[in-house]
Amino acid sequence: VDIMVASGVQLDHAWVGLGAEFGAALRDWSRQVLALVVEEAERHSAGMLLIAGGVFDRAYVLPATVDYAAQILGTFSGDVVIVPGKSDWIDGSSLYSTHRWAPNTSICSSSEYQPCATAPAVWVSAWTSPGGAVPRTPDVPEPHVLIRAGSAGGDGSVLAVPNLVRDPREPRGFAVLIDGAEPAKPARRVDLPDQPGSLADLDVTDAAHTDALAAALEGVFTPGDPLLLRLVGTLAPGVLLPGFSGPDRDLPSGVVLDVDSLSFATPTVDAADRSARAEFLRAMAYTNTSELQRHQTTALGLAALDASAQGT
């Protein structure tokens, strides 16, 4: 019997780092991808569907959403086993416990590895607290596979299944098919349509001034689709990032800026130059602040000096 394993549907998860627009798109996708998983499991004639954690975000999920999930999973022709993970850990007050699930659906509530009733070669362990203490690896002589959300061990003993809905910077998710009778056989990957939104890397090293950066950003935007824009390279000293150069240069909604990978150039100053500009740049070089704030402060000061030089 083939068993389809999927993880990280992330129903009702709040994507606070990606913004409301990106988050709404991913939440819509979460509901769709759950149905797609069931569909794919049926298409691959899987006898069992195992969701390895991340069905929903316990902190924000609505009971109505859990109803939806229960109904979708209830449509599967085989057995459904849910192994709660870190975001949907189970206890007496969890919606897993208080909600009525379809007859074909069973919820694992043991933090220790236990074999599935319908697939004895599959040992599962649920998260029963947000801390998720790592359970003891069972000593099973027969071939078996261990499944615990978010615990893909380095030794390969625990099956690694990536989240289907994830931060764009994380690797793309997929489901896997394992043979319930021969769990030692390599798992087969089952790809699903990718989630909405995109990730774009933009090297800003060549943007010598703020206008050049703005132009480069304009070239990356894709209207209608949420975008995580990751700036890379080295930003020139006088270039102001969006958000620091007036409302006109703010990014459009749906675009999230990631500057974590960005480095900042240090302006050079002639040692003999005693002008206010040179003194300012020297002072900024020794300012005790974050690199980003140092850059933005320097860029603002230079913009001010340039503007005054131009009489604007």
Place this chain on the structure above:
Amino acid sequence: MRIDQVIGTAFGPFRGETLKFAPGLNVVHGPNEAGKSSWFNATYAALAGRRKYKGKGTAAESEYKNRHKPWSGSKWAAGVVVTLDDDRTLALTQDLAKGEWKIVDGSTAQAVSDAELLTDTSLDGTRLLGLNRQSARSTIFTGQADILRVRDDAGELQELLERAASTGATDATADAALAWLKERRSEWVGVAHIGSRPLRSSRIASEDAREVAQTRRDDLAELLETIANRQKLAAPLGKAQAKVALSERLVKWQSVYELRNRVEKAVELSTRVAESREADLTVDKEKVAAATEVLVVLERGTDVVPLGEGPTAADLQAQIDELPQVPEGDREPRQDAIDAHSDLLKAQTALDTHMQAAPPDVEPTPPTTFSADELRTLADILALSPPAVDMAAVEAFQQNREQRTAQLAAMQREVDDHDATYRQAKVDYDAAVENGAMPLELAALHAIERSAAEDVMAARRRQVDLLSEALAAQENQAGVMAQEVALRQHQERVGAAHAQVRADSLDADPEALKRIAREIDAAGAAQIAAAKHADQAAEFRAARDNRIRALSSLLGGQDPLTTEDPVAHTVQMFTDYVDACKSRAEVAQQAARRADLVEAHSQRLQLEANHRQALSIRETQGREVFELAAALGLTADSLETALEQLRRWVGEQDEKRAALTKWKTDVALLEQLLGGRELSDLQADLATLTADAGDEPEEPMPPDLNTFIAEAKALYDRMIDLDGQLKGKIQALGNALASVADAVEVEADAQRAVDQVETLASCLDAAAAELTNAKERANASIAPALADRMRPWLPRVTNGRYRDVTVDPGDLTIHVTETTGQVRQADRLSLGTTEQIYLLLRVTLSQVLSGGTETAPLIFDDVTTQSDTTRTVAMMELLHELSAEHQVILFSQEDEVVEWAQRNIDPTRDTIITLAAP
């Protein structure tokens, strides 16, 4: 750099006109309206260009355009040809209207790159000098107004320096940059509490988003809690439902139990009724009543108790007869007699005690006539010491006194003799008178009398003289005389005392006298004590005798004092009296038993009569028992046996009667239970009811089934109601609750926006602060450079009056040092010197700011207009001096300037250009 020519292509009044300059001093001269200022500005515009801007530009830019753009036509252009220090010639053409330009190499006519010569994206030729169009206007282009400003405002020098310093070596002014930052902060950030700028608006949005998110979080938490509560309610609800079902089964089984009990009871009663017959249980009521009465009578009575031990009535009568009569007299000693006896004993004791304390015998008084005090006085006199005297002086005094005493005695005798003589003479004379003697005789007698009188008087006078002399001597010897008197008195007193003592045959020893005095005192005191003791003894004795008489009187005796020992006699009387009282008391006690014995005798007589009657009744009752037992056919050989048999017979009759009663009750109950039906009918009903009641409950039947049912239903109703409420609440909350994740993301976005604005504010503030510090540091760095550049020039332009200059890095104030060493602040010097220093400062500023890369030309517009001749000359000399290193172009309308130039210029490198009048 030097300017070779300026082309007024289309600038102010010029249309393609050109002005050429020499490399040294150029004096461009012309009357008013000849175009000097226009050429000055054309030179500036051609070299520095114009900032590109959209719209009207700044007020200054608009004013500049209005003033210098040709009044007709749209063209506005100027050009300039310059030769650099390296002899390269460049031609710059500025289309000021279009904001276009051209720069070509003068020798090749090839375009030159303007990449390094742009200020605000337009060509700025002053960049060849290391300046920009702003700093050039502050240094190498000096207008009339600039000089006027420094004339009118002493602070202009410093302001120029600050402006130039803040400009720096590049193309910006820190002050303007700070203003830009301030403006951006206002526009991009704003303030937190007012307006609609980003800081406030983002915070408001963040607060709103946070409120929405929190509300949804709370709603979700409430929903989940309600779901959990409903789940918890499921178990109690099930229990309540089960309890209701149980109560319904209990109701049915209660009917079963009731019918089952009825059937079982009916079966029991019918069985018992069938076991007995009524006839067997009937009794003879009369016989039973008679037997019962006899038994009751006998059992109510009691066996006669034998009379107790104790004296019989006869014994008691004998005792009564033996009792004595009640005696007369006291049975207890009277209290007054007891008190009198006690008083007598006390009085006798007091007398005995007093007599035991008799004083000792009195010693005989010593045989003397003196009292004790007199003896002590004599003893004190005898014990006195003689006073201290000068014996020699006293003896001399005594001798003198004795002598005088002897003399006085002799004189007294002499006086007495003379007096006797006189008296005799007088008697003779008187006798002669009486006798009628003859006058002669009388005269002779008289003379004798007179002579005798005179002798008496003379003797008296001698005696008086001697006494006077003695008195005088005594006054002189008063101390000695006092000693003598004291000694004499002492001797007299002691002698008198001795005489008195010896006269009483006593020893003249003072101590012995004092001892005798003490003995006299002691004897006196003893006599007084003996007398007092005797008095008191008499009192005690009298008191005792009174007590004797009193007690004796109470006891009725004769006067006891006549007896030998009245006390013993009286006490014996009292003892006898007491003994008699005791005897009477004992007899009276025996006589007092009479009443008790009489009463006991009477009771005993009654008791003995009752006993005899009771014995008679009891015998009668026993006889009746025997007779009835015999009538009932019971045989008994004793009363006890008869009683026992009779009682048993009565008991048997009672049991039969009770059994009959119960038999009748059972019959009635059975008829009631059956209700007119047969027992089999009830048993059939029970079977049917049991079959319909279902399984019998394991739980015991509650004491109060109705209460149990009511409570079960009430509990179930409450649970159902609560479950319904929770279900409704879940439904309502679920329907109302929107996405929490949505709200949380919006909240995070809003917070991010706030963070971004606050970070922007922080960066703007930090930039402003650092720029302010940078400006101050730039000031500090430019100050010494300025001073170094000005220092060589200062003596030259001030004819050696000032030899040194310093610039304060703190506030850029300029100080100059006179040759005398006195230091003065530059803006407090004379106007001429100030102007000179100002011009020099602009030149040196241009050098400092440019970094000395290119020699800058100096262009002046009517800078001597407000100067007197002396200052004009001084300024011309300065400019001429400067023209040795910098090209100087001076536009002027002053004749003095032209005349000075004509006298002093070097035709090989200087020139005078005359502009035609308009």
